[in-house]
Each structure stands twice: as C-alpha cells, then as structure tokens.
Amino acid sequence: MLFTPTRAAALATLAAFVDRAGRDYAETRNFDHGPGERGNVSGLSLYLRYRLVTEDEVVAAVRARHPGQAADKFVQEVIWRSYWKGWLELRPSVWTDYLGDVARLEGQSGGWRRDYERALVGRTGIDCFDAWIAELAEHGYLHNHARMWFASIWIFTLNLPWQLGAALFEHHLFDGDPASNTLSWRWVAGLQTVGKTYLATAGNIARYTGGRFVSAGLATQARPIAGPPVPPAGTLAAADPRPTGRVGLLIGEDDLSPETLDLGGLEIAAVAGLGQTRGRAAAVETFVRDALDDACGRAAAAWQVPATALTDATPATVAKWASAHGLDRIVVAHAPVGPGAQHLAEITQALQQQGITVSRIRRPWDERAWPHATRGYFAFRERFQA
Numbered sequence: 001m002l003f004t005p006t007r008a009a010a011l012a013t014l015a016a017f018v019d020r021a022g023r024d025y026a027e028t029r030n031f032d033h034g035p036g037e038r039g040n041v042s043g044l045s046l047y048l049r050y051r052l053v054t055e056d057e058v059v060a061a062v063r064a065r066h067p068g069q070a071a072d073k074f075v076q077e078v079i080w081r082s083y084w085k086g087w088l089e090l091r092p093s094v095w096t097d098y099l100g101d102v103a104r105l106e107g108q109s110g111g112w113r114r115d116y117e118r119a120l121v122g123r124t125g126i127d128c129f130d131a132w133i134a135e136l137a138e139h140g141y142l143h144n145h146a147r148m149w150f151a152s153i154w155i156f157t158l159n160l161p162w163q164l165g166a167a168l169f170e171h172h173l174f175d176g177d178p179a180s181n182t183l184s185w186r187w188v189a190g191l192q193t194v195g196k197t198y199l200a201t202a203g204n205i206a207r208y209t210g211g212r213f214v215s216a217g218l219a220t221q222a223r224p225i226a227g228p229p230v231p232p233a234g235t236l237a238a239a240d241p242r243p244t245g246r247v248g249l250l251i252g253e254d255d256l257s258p259e260t261l262d263l264g265g266l267e268i269a270a271v272a273g274l275g276q277t278r279g280r281a282a283a284v285e286t287f288v289r290d291a292l293d294d295a296c297g298r299a300a301a302a303w304q305v306p307a308t309a310l311t312d313a314t315p316a317t318v319a320k321w322a323s324a325h326g327l328d329r330i331v332v333a334h335a336p337v338g339p340g341a342q343h344l345a346e347i348t349q350a351l352q353q354q355g356i357t358v359s360r361i362r363r364p365w366d367e368r369a370w371p372h373a374t375r376g377y378f379a380f381r382e383r384f385q386a
C-alpha cells in the first residue's frame with residue numbers, strides 16, 4: 001500500500017471516506033477482505049497517528065455529513081484512540097515497563113525462541129498468521145480484526161511474549177502508536193481489562209475474511225497472562241503556560257498540523273522540524289520524515305518564515321538553530337507518552353539549562369479527553385462528548 005505523506009492526502013482520504021462513515025461503516029467494518037480491498041474502513045489511522053489530520057477535524061466532517069446517530073460507531077472508534085492516548089498519559093510507567101520488557105526479552109534465549117523465529121518469517125503453518133506476517137511487512141498495515149486475531153494467535157497459540165508482538169507491530173505499522181498498539185496488545189492478553197482476554201477462532205476468521213483462511217490448530221482457550229497490576233491513574237500535568245511575543249516553532253512527528261494549533265498572538269520567527277530516526281521499517285521512517293518536511297513547508301508558508309529540517313535533532317542542533325534565529329522562547333505541540341515525548345524531554349531539559357524556554361501546547365481535544373481516561377472505555381465515553 002502506498003501512502004502519501006502529506007496533510008493534503010490526509011484531508012483527501014477523509015473527504016473520500018466521509019460518505020461511508022455512517023451505516024455502511026457500522027455494518028461492514030469488521031470484514032477483512034485483504035490488501036487492496038479496504039473500502040469498508042477509513043484508512044485514516046496513519047494520518048491521525050501523526051496528526052496530519054486531527055481527531056476533531058475527522059469527527060466534525062463525519063458528523064456534518066451524518067447528522068443524528070448514524071456515524072456513532074465510527075466516532076466511537078476514533079474515540080478509542082483518544083481513550084488509549086489518555087490512559088497511557090495518566091500511567092506512563094506502563095510504557096517504560098514495556099520498553100524494559102522488550103529490551104530484556106530481546107536478549108533472552110528462552111525455549112520460545114525457535115517458535116518466535118518461525119513466526120517472524122511466517123513459517124508457523126497457520127495459514128492466516130503466515131499471510132498476515134507477510135502483509136504486515138509488505139503493506140505496513142493490517143485490518144483491525146486481523147490485528148486482534150494476530151495478537152491472539154501470537155499470545156495464546158504460539159505462546160510468545162506479547163511485548164515482542166507489540167514491538168513487531170510498532171516496527172512495521174505506518175500507524176504504529178505507543179498507546180493504541182501497546183494497550184491493544186495488553187487488552188488481547190487480558191492485562192488491560194483484568195481477566196478479559198480475546199480468543200481468535202477459526203470460524204470467526206473464516207467468516208470475516210470471506211473464507212480466505214482455514215486457520216487450523218488455534219488455541220481453544222485464552223488464559224490471561226500474568227503481569228503487574230495496572231497502576232492507578234495519575235493526574236494530567238498542567239499544560240505549560242503560553243509564552244508571549246517572538247518565538248520559534250518546533251514541529252515533532254506526533255503533531256504535524258501546526259497551522260491548526262492555537263498560536264494566536266505569537267510572532268512565529270522561525271520553524272524547525274524535530275527529526276528522530278527510530279529504527280522502524282525503512283518505509284515508515286521515510287513516510288514520517290517526508291510528512292515532517294510537509295508540515296515544516298506548510299508552517300513556513302503559513303507564517304512566512306524560514307524552515308529548517310533538523311534530521312536526528314539533538315539538543316545541540318536545536319540550540320544552534322535557536323541561536324541562529326536569536327530565539328529565547330520556543331513553542332511545540334505536546335508530545336504524548338512515547339519516543340517523541342522522550343526525545344522532546346531531553347531537548348527541553350538541555351535548552352532550559354541554556355536559558356531557552358520551551359512551552360508545550362496541548363490541543364483542546366486532548367485537554368478535554370485525557371483527564372477522563374481513569375477507568376474503562378465506557379466510563380470514558382460517558383464523560384467525554386465528541
């Protein structure tokens with residue numbers, strides 16, 4: 001699948017889908033007809049992931065076309081994304097624990113290692129799983145139902161550590177997202193809603209893939225994986241105070257629609273793209289780099305200022321950029337829990353030691369949604385009206 005890394009492509013994808021976001025979507029979304037046959041879902045996830053289009057833009061367009069409740073199912077799915085983002089934001093240790101687990105497991109030579117190697121090259125003998133491994137590497141996308149089946153087979157049939165499955169997804173998926181991905185894997189494993197697991201069955205796979213797979217030999221039960229208890233929800237830290245006057249605008253990969261941020265009243269003097277290569281699949285790295293360039297180009301045009309692409313940005317290269325433009329104040333969109341936030345935290349700390357203030361701006365959507373991700377999704381949805 002080829003994805004165009006621009007906001008224009010994101011908006012065009014939304015416009016092309018919006019008619020189908022009502023009843024059509026609700027009735028057909030669970031069917032996985034295979035690569036190239038994705039008309040029943042939006043294909044917006046990678047654009048939402050990097051905010052080439054934002055949740056509120058998507059929801060507004062869909063609601064405008066489908067008044068009343070016709071698009072509720074679709075909107076609920078978009079809200080799942082906001083729920084997972086908020087959930088992780090309130091419990092960042094779940095992300096750092098996951099990273100620690102992946103590093104530990106990658107160095108281990110457990111009895112599961114041979115099955116793991118076989119799974120990675122698609123030689124498990126389970127026809128659907130082997131097909132999805134190839135699809136994941138080739139297209140960087142799997143249908144939602146296939147992701148659920150894949151994760152279930154990985155955990156309960158192949159008995160592999162869920163963390164390595166999540167890391168594999170994060171490596172290949174164009175929409176790879178620390179919150180949606182990690183927490184969905186935890187949900188399938190029974191760690192997220194404690195005691196509730198997801199079991200893939202051959203009948204369900206055959207039904208929703210139009211009989212493309214036989215799926216012999218799947219586990220018939222899914223006992224929850226043992227794991228540390230879910231940490232209690234913390235409180236959302238207050239957003240940084242907004243600066244005033246002349247500032248530089250940094251753009252990170254987690255928010256690539258800077259022109260829709262509320263920066264009114266600020267004099268944007270220069271723009272820089274905060275590049276971060278993270279060892280994802282080459283096509284994903286290229287997509288993200290080009291999407292960042294697209295965002296910088298739009299911002300430069302919007303504010304009529306120079307834009308600089310800081311490939312693999314470090315505190316030193318950001319400080320050099322700030323000094324070249326005589327900046328002592330920088331604004332940047334808040335980066336949610338994940339590698340982007342970690343990168344930004346390191347840069348912020350170093351800049352602040354040099355007397356440069358960095359203000360992270362949170363979008364009103366996140367500000368309204370995230371504090372409610374303290375319990376389950378249904379409680380969240382009652383309190384967060386989109």
Ligand SMILES: Cc1cc2nc3c(=O)[nH]c(=O)nc-3n(C[C@H](O)[C@H](O)[C@H](O)COP(=O)(O)OP(=O)(O)OC[C@H]3O[C@@H](n4cnc5c(N)ncnc54)[C@H](O)[C@@H]3O)c2cc1C
Pocket residue numbers: 029041042043044045046048049077078079080081084142143144145147148151169173175176177178180181182184185188
């Ligand atoms: C194990 C597993 C891993 C996943 N990893 C990711 C990931 O890394 N990144 C990611 O964006 N989504 C992830 N998802 C959620 C979901 O599978 C994808 O968002 C969806 O398949 C993307 O296709 P689409 O844009 O056509 O979705 P649509 O069905 O058109 O949905 C519209 C939008 O709603 C959001 N959405 C839909 N379903 C979910 C969901 N279950 N959870 C959270 N958001 C949802 C997405 O932003 C999506 O673009 C994962 C799900 C599972 C079960």
